Amino acid sequence: MNMTAILKSTAIALVAMTTTATAESYNANHFFAERHSMVRGPYVEFAEKVAKETGGEVKFTVFSAGSLLPPASSLQGVRDGVAQVTYHAGTYTPSELPIANLVGNMAFYNTDPLVMAFASTEFGLTNPEQQAEWKANGVVFGGGYSTSEYFMQCNTPIRTLEDMKGKRLRMAGGAWSRFAEFVGAVPVSIPSSEMYTGLDAGSLDCAVAAADALDSFSLKDVVTDLNTLAIGNYYAGFEWGYNVPFWQSISAENRRVLFNQMAYYLGQHRIEFDKDVEKAVTSAQNAGMTVTEADATLKNALAEFVVADEAVLIKTAKERGVKDPETILTSFKATIDKWDALLANVDRHDPDALAQLARAEIYDLLDEKTYGVD
Structure with missing residues (x-):
């Protein structure tokens, strides 16, 4: 066999291997290091649990610290299928995500990170204008997050x-x-x-x-x-944003697995984040x-x-094409206030209690057969 034939044969073998790997596993991307609280639970442990709960049908390979996509490219990367799920910081794409940045810049309205993680998640999953923005950018919003103060x-x-x-x-x-x-x-x-x-x-x-x-x-x-x-505190963008073809290709049952695991890690990451802050400061x-x-x-x-900056938020959103930012902010504030009240009556240090609340108030109300599909 001559060298040309050998190279051709090797290339075919590599393509076959890549195709097989792609069929068996998917890429999960986060630009924080693996030891970070927003990666080690919501991505590393999450991937392990999803693989187990789906019987191996959905297996994520986790890429952290920007090893797959740099921060500014994560939105485009998930849209184009480089990653099937990714974290994205909305600040990097203000023109593409003007509504996400509008609500993300409301970070001074309520600085309770747990409230903002839950409020941004419900808003991102249910607000029609925000949903339209995700869809226009080729992403299925899965859930939000919040840093500590x-x-x-x-x-x-x-x-x-x-x-x-x-x-x-x-x-x-x-x-x-x-x-x-x-x-x-x-x-x-x-x-x-x-x-x-x-x-x-x-x-x-x-x-x-x-x-x-x-x-x-x-x-x-x-x-x-x-x-x-x-x-x-920072919560613009999403902790889990899914590639549309990937999301639509998996079964409704497996989408429910993802819903349940996101509900758990929505609260879990907040508990761990605050523990990391306390440890670091001490x-x-x-x-x-x-x-x-x-x-x-x-x-x-x-x-x-x-007080003064809200007018700037509204003006900037209008310049970016948001038609009615005042109504959007009013809706978001109501969602924040709702979660401020709900989280006053739950053990904020119990991830299972927080997960139960997230499911009851958010994820169980979504239809896994239609969400992100219609």
């Missing part, structure tokens, strides 16, 4: 409004960047993976992020001060980091910003 993690003390002047703050974009400008700081838009370098090199004064970053991004090595002013304090509260001038400035 965002805090200023700094290499310089921040106590007062005056302390904020001219400080360079890593922000998540949108409302967070506008808040920085509102208080006289300078917003810096960089990925979370670059926070350490920025603080270490002095190009950042603070990273504004959930405090688990002290461990997950090793910020405790470069952060000397943490201010506990809650600068919102460890950093033991290593010498100072934890402090904002003074009245800074708290008042945040309160003033929250």
Whole structure:
């Protein structure tokens, strides 16, 4: 057999192997590291449970830390079938997801992460305008999430409004960047993976992020001060977004398995996220980091910003083509208030109790035969 024939034979064999692998397993994508609370439970454990509950009919191979898709490409990647399920941070695609970014920028309305995880999930699954947006982008929305509260993690003390002047703050974009400008700081838009370098090199004064970053991004090595002013929390986009052909190809019974597992990990990831924050802050304090509260001038400035920024949210949404952002925000606020009340009467540290509530109020009300199919 000549070399050309050998290469041709090898190529055919590789294609066959790839086709077989694709038929047996699917790709699950997340750009956080595998040790992160939003990956190790909602993706790694999730994949194991789904494979077991579907009798091996739905098997996900989990790719983490951007090894399959970079953050800005996750929406396109799931639409095009590079991944069959992915996490997506909505900030990366404001033009494609104007409604998701509109509600995602309401992060200061209620900073309770558990409330926002459940509220964003129900809204994303049931609001007609939001559903139309997912469909237009070739994704079946599966469920939301929320980070823990965002805090200023700094290499310089921040106590007062005056302390904020001219400080360079890593922000998540949108409302967070506008808040920085509102208080006289300078917003810096960089990925979370670059926070350490920025603080270490002095190009950042603070990273504004959930405090688990002290461990997950090793910020405790470069952060000397943490201010506990809650600068919102992040939930824009989705924790699980599915490729449409994949979703429609699996059985209704297997879609119900996915519903049930998402209901469980919706609450589980919040419990684990907060545990990681507590552990990270304690460890950093033991290593010498100072934890402090904002003074009245800074708290008042945040309160003033929250009121003023809603008009900006509405104006920006209209510029991006959202027809009636006022009505959408009213609906979202009602959903938030509903979950604020519901979660007051459940053990917030019991993942099974939270899963039962998520099923009863959200997932059991969906029809696995038609959701994402019609």
